[in-house]
Amino acid sequence: xxETDFERxxxxxxxxxxxxxxxxxxxxxxxxxxxxxxMGFAGEILPVNPKGGSFAGQTIFRSLEEIPGDIDxxxxxVPAPAVPEALEACRRKGAAGAEVLTAGFGETGTPEGRGLxxxxxxxxxxxIRVVGxxxxxxxxxxxxxxxxxxxxxxxxxxxVAFLSQSGGMxxxxxxxxxxxxxxxxxxxxxxxGADLREAELLRYLTxxxxxxxxxxxxxxxxxxxxxxxxxxxxxxxxxxxxLKGGLSEAGGRAVVGHTASMGGSRAIWSxxxxxxxxARVESLEELAQACLAFSYLPARVFRGxxxxxxxxxxxxxxxxxAEAYGxxxxxxxxxxxxxxxxxxxxxxxxxxNPIDVANPFVPPALLGRVLRLAAxxxxxxxxxxxSLLYHYKSQARAMGVGVADITPxxxxxETVATAAADSGKPVVMVLPDLKRxxxxxxxxxxxxxAREEFTGRGIPVFGAIxxxxxxxxxxxxxxxxxxxxxxx
Amino acid sequence: xxETDFERxxxxxxxxxxxxxxxxxxxxxxxxxxxxxxMGFAGEILPVNPKGGSFAGQTIFRSLEEIPGDIDxxxxxVPAPAVPEALEACRRKGAAGAEVLTAGFGETGTPEGRGLxxxxxxxxxxxIRVVGxxxxxxxxxxxxxxxxxxxxxxxxxxxVAFLSQSGGMxxxxxxxxxxxxxxxxxxxxxxxGADLREAELLRYLTxxxxxxxxxxxxxxxxxxxxxxxxxxxxxxxxxxxxLKGGLSEAGGRAVVGHTASMGGSRAIWSxxxxxxxxARVESLEELAQACLAFSYLPARVFRGxxxxxxxxxxxxxxxxxAEAYGxxxxxxxxxxxxxxxxxxxxxxxxxxNPIDVANPFVPPALLGRVLRLAAxxxxxxxxxxxSLLYHYKSQARAMGVGVADITPxxxxxETVATAAADSGKPVVMVLPDLKRxxxxxxxxxxxxxAREEFTGRGIPVFGAIxxxxxxxxxxxxxxxxxxxxxxx
Numbered sequence: 001x002x003e004t005d006f007e008r009x010x011x012x013x014x015x016x017x018x019x020x021x022x023x024x025x026x027x028x029x030x031x032x033x034x035x036x037x038x039m040g041f042a043g044e045i046l047p048v049n050p051k052g053g054s055f056a057g058q059t060i061f062r063s064l065e066e067i068p069g070d071i072d073x074x075x076x077x078v079p080a081p082a083v084p085e086a087l088e089a090c091r092r093k094g095a096a097g098a099e100v101l102t103a104g105f106g107e108t109g110t111p112e113g114r115g116l117x118x119x120x121x122x123x124x125x126x127x128i129r130v131v132g133x134x135x136x137x138x139x140x141x142x143x144x145x146x147x148x149x150x151x152x153x154x155x156x157x158x159x160v161a162f163l164s165q166s167g168g169m170x171x172x173x174x175x176x177x178x179x180x181x182x183x184x185x186x187x188x189x190x191x192x193g194a195d196l197r198e199a200e201l202l203r204y205l206t207x208x209x210x211x212x213x214x215x216x217x218x219x220x221x222x223x224x225x226x227x228x229x230x231x232x233x234x235x236x237x238x239x240x241x242x243l244k245g246g247l248s249e250a251g252g253r254a255v256v257g258h259t260a261s262m263g264g265s266r267a268i269w270s271x272x273x274x275x276x277x278x279a280r281v282e283s284l285e286e287l288a289q290a291c292l293a294f295s296y297l298p299a300r301v302f303r304g305x306x307x308x309x310x311x312x313x314x315x316x317x318x319x320x321x322a323e324a325y326g327x328x329x330x331x332x333x334x335x336x337x338x339x340x341x342x343x344x345x346x347x348x349x350x351x352x353n354p355i356d357v358a359n360p361f362v363p364p365a366l367l368g369r370v371l372r373l374a375a376x377x378x379x380x381x382x383x384x385x386x387s388l389l390y391h392y393k394s395q396a397r398a399m400g401v402g403v404a405d406i407t408p409x410x411x412x413x414e415t416v417a418t419a420a421a422d423s424g425k426p427v428v429m430v431l432p433d434l435k436r437x438x439x440x441x442x443x444x445x446x447x448x449x450a451r452e453e454f455t456g457r458g459i460p461v462f463g464a465i466x467x468x469x470x471x472x473x474x475x476x477x478x479x480x481x482x483x484x485x486x487x488x
Numbered sequence: 489x490x491e492t493d494f495e496r497x498x499x500x501x502x503x504x505x506x507x508x509x510x511x512x513x514x515x516x517x518x519x520x521x522x523x524x525x526x527m528g529f530a531g532e533i534l535p536v537n538p539k540g541g542s543f544a545g546q547t548i549f550r551s552l553e554e555i556p557g558d559i560d561x562x563x564x565x566v567p568a569p570a571v572p573e574a575l576e577a578c579r580r581k582g583a584a585g586a587e588v589l590t591a592g593f594g595e596t597g598t599p600e601g602r603g604l605x606x607x608x609x610x611x612x613x614x615x616i617r618v619v620g621x622x623x624x625x626x627x628x629x630x631x632x633x634x635x636x637x638x639x640x641x642x643x644x645x646x647x648v649a650f651l652s653q654s655g656g657m658x659x660x661x662x663x664x665x666x667x668x669x670x671x672x673x674x675x676x677x678x679x680x681g682a683d684l685r686e687a688e689l690l691r692y693l694t695x696x697x698x699x700x701x702x703x704x705x706x707x708x709x710x711x712x713x714x715x716x717x718x719x720x721x722x723x724x725x726x727x728x729x730x731l732k733g734g735l736s737e738a739g740g741r742a743v744v745g746h747t748a749s750m751g752g753s754r755a756i757w758s759x760x761x762x763x764x765x766x767a768r769v770e771s772l773e774e775l776a777q778a779c780l781a782f783s784y785l786p787a788r789v790f791r792g793x794x795x796x797x798x799x800x801x802x803x804x805x806x807x808x809x810a811e812a813y814g815x816x817x818x819x820x821x822x823x824x825x826x827x828x829x830x831x832x833x834x835x836x837x838x839x840x841n842p843i844d845v846a847n848p849f850v851p852p853a854l855l856g857r858v859l860r861l862a863a864x865x866x867x868x869x870x871x872x873x874x875s876l877l878y879h880y881k882s883q884a885r886a887m888g889v890g891v892a893d894i895t896p897x898x899x900x901x902e903t904v905a906t907a908a909a910d911s912g913k914p915v916v917m918v919l920p921d922l923k924r925x926x927x928x929x930x931x932x933x934x935x936x937x938a939r940e941e942f943t944g945r946g947i948p949v950f951g952a953i954x955x956x957x958x959x960x961x962x963x964x965x966x967x968x969x970x971x972x973x974x975x976x
Contacts, residue, residue, distance in 0.1 A: 168799030179925035250807035250817030258800025311656030312746025319738035329738030437667035
């Protein structure tokens with residue numbers, strides 16, 4: 001079998017969408033055509049349906065054979081029994097691959113479903129690679145391929161790859177990551193994984209120069225030994241973050257019906273992931289946060305941090321969380337402490353590390369000076385700055401102005417980014433979003449823009465102290481164990 | 489010493505604010521006066537400053553003596569050295585209590601600071617109860633007392649009390665709880681706790697008929713044995729949720745400087761809280777979520793749940809999280825499964841429990857029927873419904889309408905509340921907020937209103953599956969251990 005041409009799969013110039021209906025509606029094929037167009041997909045889109053007609057201004061080919069010339073890739077969204085024939089036609093048209101969105105295969109547990117999935121596997125073996133069936137497809141920001149139902153994902157590429165057996169998890173991470181500042185190389189929802197699945201895709205992403213971090217949502221693996229080899233090699237070269245679904249009895253039941261997977265026990269998964277040095281996460285949110293840290297922070301161990309916030313409990317919370325993830329908050333020397341104290345508001349501040357700057361309204365320039373001073377401690381490898389921007393709303397109200405008029409988030413982002421660059425010590429922001437009622441949409445807008453100010457300058461932003469430290473802990477633990485592995 | 493008149497402290501009819509300045513500015517006293525007025529505080533506010541003058545239309549008394557008649561309560565926000573004299577004057581004016589917002593006492597670690605705090609203690613012993621110093625005050629929705637800098641907290645009272653050594657934590661929880669649907673009886677930021685503090689306040693809240701759940705943020709306790717007795721008795725009668733700050737080395741350093749507290753070790757705290765059956769949480773967010781569950785759910789053990797969502801990975805995630813917190817997701821009988829399957833979209837759905845309703849657009853009426861059927865299983869004590877409302881935005885975009893026009897959140901809330909009431913089995917909603925960029929403020933508004941639709945009908949809403957199950961787990965574990973304690 002010829003080597004897979006992943007380039008033609010992820011950056012197709014000519015893509016058939018099989019199942020587009022001239023009667024409109026919101027079927028998968030029509031939805032995918034509109035979504036790819038909304039995304040500005042640069043290639044040619046070739047809709048196919050035996051009934052012909054047209055949709056959204058495009059003539060629908062009655063068959064794949066009718067399309068002049070070869071195709072690179074196809075989206076297949078016809079009823080399950082018609083999938084094998086459509087896939088075979090794509091293969092004959094020279095497609096390097098196809099994604100099958102349709103459900104109703106192995107996951108049904110019926111002989112018919114299993115038989116149809118076996119047919120897909122046999123056609124694939126003859127020379128077309130298949131993503132799916134029962135999946136949401138491929139999101140590739142560089143080419144404009146998108147997931148169901150994603151007309152509005154970012155076109156900005158980045159280092160995060162995501163392999164997901166669940167379509168829902170793939171589109172959820174694409175959306176969640178979008179506003180968090182995650183940027184993706186490829187997101188691949190592979191559903192039942194009749195052909196392409198975890199081990200082979202891991203190997204592809206391990207070699208993919210566009211991918212710096214590999215995240216996975218796994219329900220079950222086809223070949224444990226092969227997966228072990230693939231993930232071990234991947235984690236030797238890049239951070240790998242794994243969310244395993246279906247570890248409980250009921251969760252295992254769910255994944256059988258979802259993607260026809262066998263779950264595996266919690267103890268086995270926990271052991272394997274530790275052994276191969278993959279970061280194990282417990283939720284999609286934690287996965288996104290870990291990817292944010294891996295893609296924004298330098299590739300290194302963070303032995304110690306400074307924690308800076310306006311309010312004493314913030315520093316205590318950051319210190320407690322840091323220790324829980326094996327990171328120290330070293331006490332500053334008397335000299336450094338005195339120099340920091342000299343610039344902080346009094347009373348109510350503290351400069352021992354954690355640093356309590358006393359209130360949430362300390363000007364950005366002063367915070368920048370605090371960060372520069374704290375960076376002088378050689379035991380500080382990273383700084384965490386917690387800012388309760390929501391307090392500006394009460395302030396704005398008292399002054400009779402809008403919250404956007406007085407919150408210095410852009411200035412703060414610029415100051416923080418400069419302090420990080422000048423000191424060579426990264427800064428992680430924590431911007432808790434503590435007011436989110438219908439009467440606080442002005443705050444929602446400000447917080448969203450503040451986040452962009454920071455992420456646009458390469459500063460990762462988390463919504464809670466514990467989440468930030470947990471994510472930093474994943475990065476530090478990964479590089480620490482990798483270092484140990486390289487030494488041994 | 490006479491019994492403390494907490495009624496006059498929490499519902500003062502005549503309240504002095506000492507330190508109000510005719511020169512305006514945003515000092516604590518002026519801020520508190522404006523905040524109480526914005527809250528619609530029903531009592532009389534009596535500003536005091538030796539310089540006299542007026543502020544915000546109110547004449548400032550030159551001394552407490554100048555005020556005709558007695559006062560019930562006072563807010564003191566003058567420089568630290570002037571606090572003892574002001575407090576003594578309040579005592580002579582018959583005040584039952586005072587809150588001292590000023591910092592610069594024991595937490596500074598200086599002999600001057602410690603001496604001033606000792607003076608406060610001595611005056612208090614002569615018959616005025618003191619909250620603080622170095623605190624944000626008292627929030628009592630029923631009377632309109634508020635925390636610094638809180639002009640915009642809810643006036644709607646409810647069952648949650650919060651005792652906090654940290655002022656920041658108190659105002660943060662008041663804001664965070666507001667939009668989450670938490671309603672408070674009393675929030676007391678007691679700072680250094682020179683007089684009133686954890687044990688005595690716990691005893692007050694244990695007897696307080698307005699309080700159903702007691703949450704605490706503790707940095708250190710004054711008298712370990714007394715605290716143990718007080719929290720044990722409290723937890724026998726009401727759920728008690730505890731966040732302990734400063735358990736790490738650096739965190740311990742932070743709390744010494746913050747509220748002059750001695751931290752105590754992680755092992756001791758963990759043991760004590762288990763022994764007295766208090767729920768231990770690791771963050772302010774988890775504390776708020778636990779309080780939401782305790783105040784919205786019935787007082788009982790939840791042995792088993794159903795988990796309902798549109799997407800197979802959601803059910804797997806809910807099942808895995810449930811098991812982690814000791815809650816089962818029992819597999820339905822073949823009969824019940826068949827009856828649920830008969831009404832679900834095909835293919836892609838699953839009715840084994842967890843229930844996968846296949847997509848996020850299943851109409852509320854159908855979800856209501858699913859909940860009613862699932863409630864028939866005697867092993868199901870509670871139902872968790874996960875709804876990814878954000879997907880309506882792509883749908884709305886495809887239809888060329890606004891997301892608010894097509895998202896059936898009000899109908900869903902009504903249906904869910906009715907199903908819960910009719911079946912006698914509570915429903916917990918999970919509404920993940922996965923799109924929060926600046927271009928999605930329409931979604932932010934819709935999500936905020938959706939949350940209100942549910943909480944207004946007594947249905948608690950969580951933002952993530954794991955957070956919901958963790959909170960349900962706290963409730964179930966508390967009542968389970970209480971039941972065991974009562975039997976033994």
